[in-house]
Amino acid sequence: DRSIKIAPSILSADFADFGREIRAVEDQGADWVHVDVMDGHFVPNITFGPPAVAAFRKHVRTVMDVHLMIAPVDPYIDAFARAGADIITAHVEAGPHIHRTLQAIRGAGARAGVALNPGTPAESVEHLLDLADLVCVMTVNPGFGGQKFIDMTDKVRRLRAMIGDRPVHIEIDGGVDPTTAPALARAGADVLVAGSAVFRGGSVSNSAPYGENIAAI
Ligand code: DX5
Ligand code: ZN
Numbered sequence: 001d002r003s004i005k006i007a008p009s010i011l012s013a014d015f016a017d018f019g020r021e022i023r024a025v026e027d028q029g030a031d032w033v034h035v036d037v038m039d040g041h042f043v044p045n046i047t048f049g050p051p052a053v054a055a056f057r058k059h060v061r062t063v064m065d066v067h068l069m070i071a072p073v074d075p076y077i078d079a080f081a082r083a084g085a086d087i088i089t090a091h092v093e094a095g096p097h098i099h100r101t102l103q104a105i106r107g108a109g110a111r112a113g114v115a116l117n118p119g120t121p122a123e124s125v126e127h128l129l130d131l132a133d134l135v136c137v138m139t140v141n142p143g144f145g146g147q148k149f150i151d152m153t154d155k156v157r158r159l160r161a162m163i164g165d166r167p168v169h170i171e172i173d174g175g176v177d178p179t180t181a182p183a184l185a186r187a188g189a190d191v192l193v194a195g196s197a198v199f200r201g202g203s204v205s206n207s208a209p210y211g212e213n214i215a216a217i
Contacts, residue, residue: 003190004185004190004191004192005169006029006031006192007030007065007171008025008195008198008199009034009173009198010022010025010035010036010056010195011145012145012146012196012200018052018056018059019058020204024202024204025198025207026061026062027207028210029211029214030198032063032065033062033064034065034193036069037053037066037067037070038142041071042071043142044143049079050079050080053066053080053083053085063087064085064086065085065191066080066086067173068088068091069142069143070094074101074104077101078108080110081108085110088105089115089136089171090105090112091114099127102114102128113132113134113135115135115173116135118138118140118152125159126162129162129168133168134168135171136171136172136173137156137170137171138173139176142173145195149175149177156184156187156189157187160187170188170189170191172193176194178197178217181217194214198213201213
């Protein structure tokens with residue numbers, strides 16, 4: 001479905017070659033580029049900080065979608081905005097002041113996203129929908145690529161009803177592949193993050209599989 005955006009997660013890219021990996025997935029049809037920031041505290045893995053994200057910015061020609069899996073979040077919002085994030089997504093579980101966090105993201109000039117872990121109900125974002133441009137529904141427990149999909153179709157359907165006619169994206173993150181994507185799109189998701197399902201079988205010097213994988217989702 002062409003109205004569904006595909007956001008490859010560079011967590012599954014070659015970490016020594018991000019510039020060319022970003023160009024390769026965009027040339028192969030990626031709509032957005034999804035950047036997973038992990039702190040070894042909110043999630044049990046560490047990836048990259050604002051200087052790395054600023055370096056990615058030079059290569060991203062589409063939309064740089066930055067998913068912060070860090071706690072606390074607020075001290076780093078300005079740094080990620082200055083690094084050139086178009087969208088900054090923070091977790092509802094990352095602190096007591098997600099409302100303030102979303103205001104701060106917009107105040108820093110980025111679009112604001114709010115992410116929910118699999119165990120967190122749709123209702124946790126009910127009072128945030130006028131402050132958010134995107135709700136990210138995690139379909140794995142965050143921290144690693146390549147994990148088994150956890151079905152959250154019912155949560156997506158509830159969120160789409162709660163959102164009503166507001167211009168809010170529903171993004172799915174974790175275990176998205178050609179077998180899991182269709183039901184999520186039918187339930188109301190319009191942005192699909194995919195890491196392992198996009199990067200499998202390809203490389204910067206053989207990027208056609210990226211295009212085939214994106215088209216198959
Ligand atoms: C998980 C990350 C995801 C991850 C998805 O913590 O937020 O973006 O890269 O990877 P796959 O698509 O392989 O499940
Ligand atoms: Zn992510």
